[in-house]
Amino acid sequence: MAQIIQWFPGHMAKAFRLMRENLKLVDVVFELVDSRIPESSRNPEVDKLIGNKPRLLIMTKADLADPDQTRAWKKHFEAQGYTVLVLDTRDPRTPQLVTKAARRAVEAKKAAQLAKGIQDQPIRAMISGVPNVGKSTLLNHLVMKNVAPTADRPGVTKKIAWLKTPTKLELLDSPGVLWPKFEDQNIGMKLALTGAVKDTIFAKDDAALFLINFFREYRPEAIIDRYHLNDNIFNQENVDVLLSITSKLGFKDDYDKASERILNDLRKNKLGAFTLDLIETKND
Template identity: 35%
Template sequence: MTINWYPGHMVKARREIEASLKLVDIVVMLLDARAPLSCRNPDLEQMAQRKKIIMVLNKSDLADPAATRGFVKHLRQEGLPAVAVDSLKGQGIRQVVDAVHQAFESQRQDMLRRGRRIRPVRLMVAGVPNVGKSTFLNSLVGQKMARTGAKPGITRGKQWIRVRDDMEIMDTPGLLWPKIESEEQGLKLALLNIVGENAYEEYEVALYLLGVLRQQSPRLFTEYYKLKQVAEDDEELLQDIARQRGHLLKGGQPDPEKTARQIINDFRTGNLGRLTLDQLP
């Protein structure tokens, strides 16, 4: 399968991100904790070479906790601050704020030494589609509002949201293009809803997912999908799930498309439990 994902507007996005990068001290790079390495964007990391980057493994509530700890450690060993976050519940947001302060400390000291006014640290949030950039931004801003009372965030011009006295954040997150280097990575990004609906065959994505489940959590087939036995062939397995779920076509045959959609949805909503697709190198 080839993933058709060459949106022309990504050229424009790249230019916008380059311009935005000039205005910030720190890039908060959002990754989906279920496939953090597949969500990385080498182009951004290249463009942001002279900035500090903080890696946020968002949606960690949906990922295998032990795997997430492993990725956080792995990224830190690469010299990148990394924090696991659940933006819906606000978990980990404090640690991100701490990491921002730490990353800014040398610049702050520098301003002090030169007798300059200490200005707020400026951030931008970046990430591929659907990793939770807007939700994270709200969570970051919302926490501040809870702490300072019911005042809405102060937006200066249109471009910055004052998150706290010493922190400003660009109000529109940088949308990055996924860099797809292998078929498997494309399938993972499709599962995570990062590449658009038209770019892949749901049936193939579902078969890939069944393979992942076979390896990581085979008891789901009997316990969640209530199958009596687990077929060795993935296509057969999908048909068995179709029958069990009553996803049938008019003639009573299994409906592969509908079943594929259902299985993918079960993964996305967390019905299948906390699963991580990437593996540590």
């Protein structure tokens, strides 16, 4: 039986309370989602908290995701009425792209304020997202200096802070926040695979078996080519495929070590760009 994945430490509960208290201070919420899991990385509790407040939905890590899937998800979110920005945070145009999109998101609110004679002020935005979605990386690009610690692991930012940007944004950074219970364990697994959940919280062999099953349907050549498998091996049960990969990697029967290698290969894009949340794509 697969291990139940859940991670909601005390600092997340505190951060959520602070977000609720500070929401009234901002014009717009930057809701960051991981392009590899655009739906699974949306926090339902934060979604309810934001409510009708203007939001800019930013799809981060687009360079790591399947571009066809990213385009389809962008259209899907836009059809729901969101202002959406697809972002590779390494792009030097990031500050300008985000500022322009933020202005679009608050256009109606700012127009109403001007009609009342309220002088135009810098846009105040709260940055929200699950752990390791790229909030600190984005923040450092917007402020144009390293003001927020970054690492490819969850839980690096643990407090709320205000920061100003050269493009006249005032940003309220917040820690990555999950929610108390994942109703669907597939969501928990996808969050774990992309680094939103601490690695000590889930079993690596469960993760490897999930990935083998996923790539079997999605893009089998990614596993076959990476681990030099033949079709006969890959047509076996997932457990047998994992044992074959373990042997191919020279780990004898240490499938835990092999599972960790598969997970690291996924995160380092050695299995290619991928999207775990699949949506129907249409050829334009």
